[in-house]
Amino acid sequence: MNTLDETNIPVTEPERQYYYIAKAKQYVAEKSAEIGRKLTFTVTTFGCQMNARDSEKLVGILEKIGYVEEADEEKADFVIYNTCTVRENANQRVYGRLGQLGHIKKIKKPHMMIGLCGCMMQEPEVVEKLKKSYRFVDLIFGTHNIYKFAELIATRFESNRMVIDIWKDTDKIVEDLPSERKFSFKSGVNIMFGCNNFCSYCIVPYVRGRERSRNPRDIIREIENLVADGVVEVMLLGQNVNSYGKNLDEPITFAQLLSEIEKIEGLERIRFMTSHPKDLSDELIDVMKDSKKICKHLHLPIQSGSSRILEKMNRRYTKEQYLALVAKIKAAVPDISLTTDIIVGFPGETEEDFLETMDVVRQVRYDSAFTFIYSKRTGTPAATMTEQIPADVIKNRFDRLLKEVQSISAEVCSVHEGTTQKALIESVNDHDTNLVTGRLSNNILVHVPGDDSLVGQIIDVDLKDCHGFYYTGTIHK
Ligand code: 5AD
Ligand code: SF4
Numbered sequence: 001m002n003t004l005d006e007t008n009i010p011v012t013e014p015e016r017q018y019y020y021i022a023k024a025k026q027y028v029a030e031k032s033a034e035i036g037r038k039l040t041f042t043v044t045t046f047g048c049q050m051n052a053r054d055s056e057k058l059v060g061i062l063e064k065i066g067y068v069e070e071a072d073e074e075k076a077d078f079v080i081y082n083t084c085t086v087r088e089n090a091n092q093r094v095y096g097r098l099g100q101l102g103h104i105k106k107i108k109k110p111h112m113m114i115g116l117c118g119c120m121m122q123e124p125e126v127v128e129k130l131k132k133s134y135r136f137v138d139l140i141f142g143t144h145n146i147y148k149f150a151e152l153i154a155t156r157f158e159s160n161r162m163v164i165d166i167w168k169d170t171d172k173i174v175e176d177l178p179s180e181r182k183f184s185f186k187s188g189v190n191i192m193f194g195c196n197n198f199c200s201y202c203i204v205p206y207v208r209g210r211e212r213s214r215n216p217r218d219i220i221r222e223i224e225n226l227v228a229d230g231v232v233e234v235m236l237l238g239q240n241v242n243s244y245g246k247n248l249d250e251p252i253t254f255a256q257l258l259s260e261i262e263k264i265e266g267l268e269r270i271r272f273m274t275s276h277p278k279d280l281s282d283e284l285i286d287v288m289k290d291s292k293k294i295c296k297h298l299h300l301p302i303q304s305g306s307s308r309i310l311e312k313m314n315r316r317y318t319k320e321q322y323l324a325l326v327a328k329i330k331a332a333v334p335d336i337s338l339t340t341d342i343i344v345g346f347p348g349e350t351e352e353d354f355l356e357t358m359d360v361v362r363q364v365r366y367d368s369a370f371t372f373i374y375s376k377r378t379g380t381p382a383a384t385m386t387e388q389i390p391a392d393v394i395k396n397r398f399d400r401l402l403k404e405v406q407s408i409s410a411e412v413c414s415v416h417e418g419t420t421q422k423a424l425i426e427s428v429n430d431h432d433t434n435l436v437t438g439r440l441s442n443n444i445l446v447h448v449p450g451d452d453s454l455v456g457q458i459i460d461v462d463l464k465d466c467h468g469f470y471y472t473g474t475i476h477k
Contacts (some may be wrong), residue, residue: 047084242279345394
């Protein structure tokens with residue numbers, strides 16, 4: 001029996017959600033009493049860091065309402081998939097795993113609850129397919145209303161039917177809801193949501209909506225609280241952090257925000273992701289140059305080295321402008337590590353266009369590059385472009401690019417051999433428990449002998465040997 005006052009449900013957020021957290025907690029307690037043990041959950045995250053951060057918010061609410069985490073999906077009472085739809089194979093993976101989960105629910109665990117959220121759910125044809133062929137799913141919601149998770153769970157407990165709540169877009173940002181960090185010493189921090197760029201291949205603006213920046217005071221307060229709770233490194237998250245602040249009542253630039261964050265005492269490291277080259281300002285380069293806390297790493301997606309393809313991609317820079325920007329950054333911050341994203345096989349890409357991409361890779365000499373085969377996303381302008389490239393041609397280009405990227409990356413990473421650098425120790429090594437794994441300012445990993453007492457600490461390490469994209473070394477004495 002739910003004992004909350006149902007005549008007085010708050011209408012403002014986050015108060016309304018705290019009401020539903022209390023309500024869902026009662027339902028969970030009743031169910032636990034019924035089956036004689038605590039209810040368990042698993043949240044599985046697909047895709048990017050933005051989704052990883054959203055999952056922490058889901059976990060925060062689940063724990064608040066009384067669920068406990070269970071590593072094994074097959075054993076959990078509530079399984080959530082936080083989905084990605086940036087490439088078609090991301091969707092296929094979700095359908096594949098969902099099919100298996102449905103089977104387990106049917107033959108072994110009829111009381112299992114299955115929830116789906118994230119970018120894939122913002123596509124109407126996905127929801128149609130789920131409604132038709134995946135009737136066993138209990139809860140479906142999108143990217144704009146994850147803050148309502150507790151309310152949706154309560155609704156599901158009350159209705160006993162599939163609950164679907166998808167919003168097309170939102171201008172709302174709800175602050176101050178619970179979240180449970182995966183790491184005690186580092187955290188992602190959303191600074192903005194959505195994207196206004198409409199790169200012609202990309203589905204993100206359609207599923208994550210228009211750009212909305214958080215108020216700088218809310219961001220600073222969140223980071224101050226995180227630091228008080230033991231966090232030493234933050235990763236500022238946004239689809240295009242360089243356009244942060246433009247739509248606020250009191251506009252502020254990303255560079256200004258970084259300068260404010262730099263002042264937070266106790267915070268040691270600042271990272272951010274992702275930077276669109278067209279919006280990266282001289283002001284930002286200056287701030288990075290002078291900063292003691294901003295890490296020496298910049299992820300700067302190029303997507304293609306051909307100015308002709310970049311125009312078709314609606315990226316709004318040319319190869320020459322990108323290379324000039326890289327030169328400026330390297331001159332200001334000589335030890336910066338640069339990484340990128342590259343798409344191979346965009347419609348109309350010729351061998352000459354592809355060679356332009358290879359040329360950029362050779363000129364910039366990235367520390368690492370994420371290489372993707374172009375994936376046709378229904379609803380984006382590129383999906384209807386003629387001249388889609390045959391799979392075998394794409395594969396051939398992709399393999400050549402990967403080889404080049406890897407051999408350059410091994411050379412670039414090895415330049416630090418023999419140096420001493422600061423590493424934030426993140427974990428005990430999975431394969432060898434006598435080792436711990438740390439991350440250098442430039443984002444490269446290093447394995448050194450040590451134990452779990454070092455986790456969360458920033459220590460000096462001597463980098464002995466480079467093994468392609470990671471180092472082995474020892475703690476500096
Ligand atoms: N096909 C292939 N890769 C894509 N990306 C985005 N959309 C697509 C697509 N349709 C890549 C871009 C982006 C990264 C997150 O995913 O390189 O930077
Ligand atoms: Fe997609 Fe372009 Fe926005 Fe990045 S900037 S999320 S690639 S539309």
